[in-house]
Structures are given as C-alpha cells and as structure tokens.
Amino acid sequence: MFNYTGTVIPIIFAVWAMSHIHKIVNRFIPEVLKTVVTPTLTLFISGFLALSVIGPIGIHLGNGLAWLVQGLFGISPILAGVVVGAIRPLAVFTGMHHAMTPIALQNFATQGYDMLMPMMCMANFSIVGATFAVYYKVNTPKEKSIIVSAAVSGLLGITEPALFGVLAKYKKAFLAAIIASSVASAFISFFGVRLYGYVLSSIFSIPAYFGPYFIYAISGMIIAVALSFTICYLFLSKVDVARANEPTQLK
Structure with a gap:
C-alpha cells in the first residue's frame, strides 16, 4: 500500500521511536539477558510500529505537503512560487520532495503543462x-574537492551530495539557498514559466524551456545561482566554517 523508496521522514520517526522503546525495554530486562534480549525485542517492537503506524504517518505527511502545494496554486501562482521555493530544499533534505x-505528472496529463517543475529547477540552482x-570559505583541498564534486552533481540534477555533504554543515549556506530558491521561484511564477514535458531539473533541462518563457526561465536560473552565492558568501564567515568543522566532544 505504501512505497518508502527515497523517503526519509518515516525513517527519522522510526529511529526516534526506537530510541525510546530501547530505554523502556532495557529497564525491564535482567542484566544477564540485556546483551541479546534488549536489542532483539527493541527491533521487533520498533519494526512492527514502523510498518503499521510510523511509516504510514510519514507517507501521509508527504501527501499532505502535495495537497498544500496544489491548493496554493489555486490561490496564486506567485504565492505558490514563494512557498514551494522556500520548502523545496527542506523537502529534498527530508525526502518529502517525492x-x-x-x-x-497530473498537471501534464490534465493541463498539458506544469509550473511546479520549473520551481524545482530554481531550488536546485539555488543549492548549487x-x-x-562555501568553496571560497573553506581552506583544505579535501573540503574544496568535496564541494566541487557536490556542486557539479547539483548542476546535473542530483542535489543530495550538496545538501547532505555541504549545506547541512553550514546553516547560513542552507538559509541562503532557501531564500534564493523562494525569490527565483516567485519570479518565474510571476511570468508563468512552465514545462510541457517531464525532465530532470538540471543544466541539461534548459532546452526544454525553449519558447515564449525561455528568457524568464534563464533569468530565474541566474537569479537563483547569483542570489544564493551572494547571500552565502556575505554572511557565511570563516569562523562559522571553523566552528562547523570542530570535532564533537562526547561527554
């Protein structure tokens, strides 16, 4: 009934629940049996709850997000651009973007075009x-190599390396991507930028925008990249980078 491919929210909730279940189970198991019985019971109970309760809740949260987005388009495409652009990076980060x-796909089937996917493209370029x-704020060759690889991957349409490998470490960089994504998405929504076929949101999808909306789509991509780069470069200091890379002390 449910497909968990690419989802993250059900996993996060399941592991959070498991942490509490482990404490409860561990409290009632004799010391001599804890090594074997505690993890076994914890896994059994957590797995049952994950498949029967937690997983479906996570899926419905994702479906609720889809319903909300569809409602925003009914109110105002510009408002939808602001909201979708803001939540898209967060949605990818949690797996709810699926x-x-x-x-x-429904828009393509019923209307022949879609205005949501161009906003996804703006979010990807903002992340890039x-x-x-961040590349200009880090110092070590290893970090620079990771960042370049993640950025190139983002240009090709896969933003997870950039999100999880780079922006997750630097809150100001993540916030810069969210702001730029929101602004660029609102911009293209104002001019009614749309797609007439399903394509991956990458640099190779540019030809799909050929037509009356091409200039606005390209302008939106430039705004997304330039604005996120500028905000991040101005507000992310090398002190922030140093703090983010400090080793965590376990107490």
Missing part, C-alpha cells in the same frame, strides 16, 4: 550557488 512529482560560495 510527493511533488505526482502533482507535476550556495555550495559554490
């Missing part, structure tokens, strides 16, 4: 811009 794909800005 809930937006069925909306786009912020990632490139």
